[in-house]
Amino acid sequence: MSGVNGAAHSNQLSLDRDLVSPFTALQAMAESSRCLYCYEAACVTACPTAIDIPGFIRKIGTGNVKGAARTILDANIMGGTCARACPTEVLCEQACVRNKAEAEPVLIGGLQRYATDVLFKAGVQPFTRQAPTGKHVAVVGGGPAGLACAHRLALLGHEVAVYEARAKAGGLNEYGLAAYKMVDDFAQRELDFILSLGGITVKTGVALGRDVTLAQLRQDFDAVFLGIGLAGINTLGVAGEDLAGVADAVDVIAALRQRAAPPVSLTGRRVVVIGGGNTAVDAAIQSLCAGAAEVTMAYRRGMAEMGATGHEQDLARTQGVVLRTWLAPREILGGGGAVSGIVLERMAMNAGRLVGTGETVTIPCDVVLKAVGQKLAPGGLDGLALAGGRIQVDETLATSLPGVYAGGDCIKSGEDLTVQSVADGKAAAFAIDAYLKA
Numbered sequence: 001m002s003g004v005n006g007a008a009h010s011n012q013l014s015l016d017r018d019l020v021s022p023f024t025a026l027q028a029m030a031e032s033s034r035c036l037y038c039y040e041a042a043c044v045t046a047c048p049t050a051i052d053i054p055g056f057i058r059k060i061g062t063g064n065v066k067g068a069a070r071t072i073l074d075a076n077i078m079g080g081t082c083a084r085a086c087p088t089e090v091l092c093e094q095a096c097v098r099n100k101a102e103a104e105p106v107l108i109g110g111l112q113r114y115a116t117d118v119l120f121k122a123g124v125q126p127f128t129r130q131a132p133t134g135k136h137v138a139v140v141g142g143g144p145a146g147l148a149c150a151h152r153l154a155l156l157g158h159e160v161a162v163y164e165a166r167a168k169a170g171g172l173n174e175y176g177l178a179a180y181k182m183v184d185d186f187a188q189r190e191l192d193f194i195l196s197l198g199g200i201t202v203k204t205g206v207a208l209g210r211d212v213t214l215a216q217l218r219q220d221f222d223a224v225f226l227g228i229g230l231a232g233i234n235t236l237g238v239a240g241e242d243l244a245g246v247a248d249a250v251d252v253i254a255a256l257r258q259r260a261a262p263p264v265s266l267t268g269r270r271v272v273v274i275g276g277g278n279t280a281v282d283a284a285i286q287s288l289c290a291g292a293a294e295v296t297m298a299y300r301r302g303m304a305e306m307g308a309t310g311h312e313q314d315l316a317r318t319q320g321v322v323l324r325t326w327l328a329p330r331e332i333l334g335g336g337g338a339v340s341g342i343v344l345e346r347m348a349m350n351a352g353r354l355v356g357t358g359e360t361v362t363i364p365c366d367v368v369l370k371a372v373g374q375k376l377a378p379g380g381l382d383g384l385a386l387a388g389g390r391i392q393v394d395e396t397l398a399t400s401l402p403g404v405y406a407g408g409d410c411i412k413s414g415e416d417l418t419v420q421s422v423a424d425g426k427a428a429a430f431a432i433d434a435y436l437k438a
């Protein structure tokens, strides 16, 4: 995803360069002066973590930049990542009253990034933990939901052990968000900042269902939080999916983020990305950054129905991605075991239903990247009730098992966004705190 969270866009994206140029102190001061400090501000309501936006902008305006950062991080401990990755154009900035008069919102994301960058650069830890409660909580998954939950629990005086399946914690902040949004190893710097509070131990390379069971965790800890995201991948279900040159977009993105060789070579290749969401846009743009000769995104519905916002669609176009709509994959063609093209059927709406027209087009290509959504990997969730393919929770984010809570992408609380996962993690921590004190 691609929020306009700073001063100006870099024209040509690369995997090492910021999507936007961060504000200078002067620019931040000038931008802060545009805020009207609205009473019952619409921008705050539009933020899933309810950051006191006018409050932090006022602090920037009065030169109290670290105080501004504290206000942000108190509501959203991943305010630094969200300042880089939030689709602000459909959240806080869309709600800003400045849109009405000037068609130009206060650039809240850019100001948030400025404030949190200043605090991080100063190496300040603005929070202090409450007195120890003697309670221990296990958090499964070291992504935004898990880390936000762990941080708030540690603040409240509990001891937290985070179990993370991958080699590094950070979740999709580390392995998913586009490289040009998270330059300079920001996900790990933010993780270090969170852990510097104390009270949180991270155990990487430990997977629920493989190395540890839910029953064990429930026995060993006073409560458990599940923030395991959506680790399963949807398939296209068409012939040729097993050919060399076909890969899951999230695996390619993860490799590019880790500066590792992607599962398919992209250099000089003609790439077709199947999907219309943020993952598809990120995969398409980053394929070009990684040296692909041409990239086409094919989506089965129209532009208006794409999960990617208008801003993201524009970004893809300006970077040279060809966006093609009303096309659904039917067969991946191969020669000598490798991809040589993809056959897509033209789609149309008929009486409110998406139907194939029977007409097909073939796009010659060497690589097909699948970006048609992720799903819950159910391993290790024995005894837990699911709903709509995700973990079932009540309004306090409690699951069907006593003392077990869940949040982030593995439940359905709102859009699958970093900021929503942070909001869930924080809310679950307060619910767990109340459960432990009952």
Ligand SMILES: Cc1cc2nc3c(=O)[nH]c(=O)nc-3n(C[C@H](O)[C@H](O)[C@H](O)COP(=O)(O)OP(=O)(O)OC[C@H]3O[C@@H](n4cnc5c(N)ncnc54)[C@H](O)[C@@H]3O)c2cc1C
Pocket: 001, 002, 085, 086, 087, 140, 141, 142, 143, 144, 145, 146, 163, 164, 165, 166, 169, 170, 171, 172, 173, 176, 177, 178, 181, 206, 207, 208, 209, 227, 228, 229, 230, 231, 250, 253, 278, 279, 282, 379, 380, 407, 408, 409, 410, 415, 416, 417, 418, 419, 421
């Ligand atoms: C390619 C891509 C780009 C995106 N871009 C944006 C963006 O720009 N802006 C935005 O707001 N959102 C974006 N999103 C969505 C956002 O990244 C997610 O909504 C968010 O990361 C979800 O947080 P989470 O903590 O629920 O899950 P995750 O970030 O997926 O973290 C879950 C963690 O749990 C671990 N885990 C999984 N199973 C187990 C297990 N069995 N045992 C132990 N650990 C386990 C995983 O390894 C992972 O570290 C993007 C998503 C993708 C896929």
Ligand code: SF4
Pocket: 034, 035, 036, 037, 038, 041, 042, 043, 044, 053, 054, 095, 096, 097, 098, 106, 108
């Ligand atoms: S809506 Fe816009 S002008 Fe009003 S407080 Fe929020 S950022 Fe400031």
